[in-house]
Amino acid sequence: METMKVILFDQSGEAEKLYIGNFLKPKVADEEILVEVKAAGLNRADILQRMGKYPPPPGASPILGLEISGVIVEKGSKVFKWNIGDKVFGLIPGGGYAQFAVIHEDMAMKIPDSLTFEQAASIPEAFLTAFQAIKWLAELKSAEFILIHAGASGVGTAAIQIARELGAKIIITASAEKHFICKELGAEVLINYKTQSFKEIVMKTTNNYGVDVIIDFVGGNYFKDNIDSLTRDGRLILLATLSGGKASDFDVRKILVKRLKIIGSTLRSRSLDYQIRLTKDLKEFALEKIASGRIKPVIDKIYDWKDVIEAHKRMEENKNIGKIVLRIN
Ligand SMILES: NC(=O)c1ccc[n+]([C@@H]2O[C@H](COP(=O)([O-])OP(=O)(O)OC[C@H]3O[C@@H](n4cnc5c(N)ncnc54)[C@H](OP(=O)(O)O)[C@@H]3O)[C@@H](O)[C@H]2O)c1
Secondary structure (H helix, E strand, O other): OOEEEEOOOOOOOOOHHHHEEEEEOOOOOOEEEEEEEEEOOOOOOHHHOOOOOOOOOOOOOOOOEEEEEEEEEEEEOOOOOOOHHHHHHHEEEOOOOEEEEEEEEOOEOOOOOOOHHHHHHHHHHHHHHHHHHHHHHHOOOOOEEEOOOOOOOHHHHHHHHHHHHOOEHHHHHOOOOHHHHHHHHOOOOEEEOOOOOEEEEEHHOOOOOOOOEEEOOOHHHHHHHHHHEEEEEEEEEEEOOOOOOOOOHHHHHHHHHHOOEEEEOOOOHOOOHHHHHHHHHHHHHHHHHHHHHHOOOOOOEEEEEEHHHHHHHHOOOOOOOOOOEEEEE
């Protein structure tokens, strides 16, 4: 049995449990490619999985890591569109914190020449999530108002750029020290949610119209003000519950009267077929723009994978602006 180096943890818990050890090298199925991983993006889901709160879906690798970039070293028997040596990146159901990872051939995207491996690895989870939320679920239209919470997060920085490309008017919430990046990417109204009421500012800046779309990761604490901030026919896309799941003192009649849509989604739970269609659509929408530099992957910090503990802690402490990436070697 061939083995490889991966990041492991023997028991769920704090970041200090992570270490580099040996694990079985994955085998390619007919429609998969084996990638020698050069970089892997870090995600909150990795932290939750490490803490034992987010088990990998059935059939997925137990190794952490949902997005990778690297070089193809082996192909399954039914793979004809890729060659050994091609540089690819993409979303995987697990197994990214490793020297080698498998990815379905249709989930892999070619790395544009203008991008580094680290930049490529920072794209899939953030951009697929943001694109799915804004284009597929919220169906954001030009000139609509969108409120993006956690605007400086990995998904938030991708969402701002996608909304900008769709011609929307963008309002964000984030810690004050992170506002500069949101402004640079195209947000027009910047709210420091720690000292300001986002609902009041939304109503003031939209002349009491409200916003058409909200992309939310905060959940319980924001639910009531999110509903109040939406205009008629507004759409709330709920992607995470960073503040917890409980909402209180909330009048459901507002959903009825304003004809609101509330949509929750987790990308990892979507079928392979759904993820392939999403990847194809994102590629058509964004890949040229990414290659030309019009849409930018925002990288907070690149860590050598031996420093994975530090990398996880940085994300847990909410210090990152954009994505954290591990360099695998
Ligand atoms: N549903 C899906 O399909 C899906 C897919 C990908 C990610 N996600 C989720 O989306 C969220 C963002 O992911 P990411 O990788 O972009 O995260 P990230 O880069 O780590 O950023 C998260 C940011 O959210 C802000 N934040 C944290 N706790 C908060 C709270 N209680 N109230 C308000 N703001 C808070 C912090 O920024 P400030 O300094 O501005 O507060 C933090 O840096 C995560 O929860 C992740 O699990 C969901």
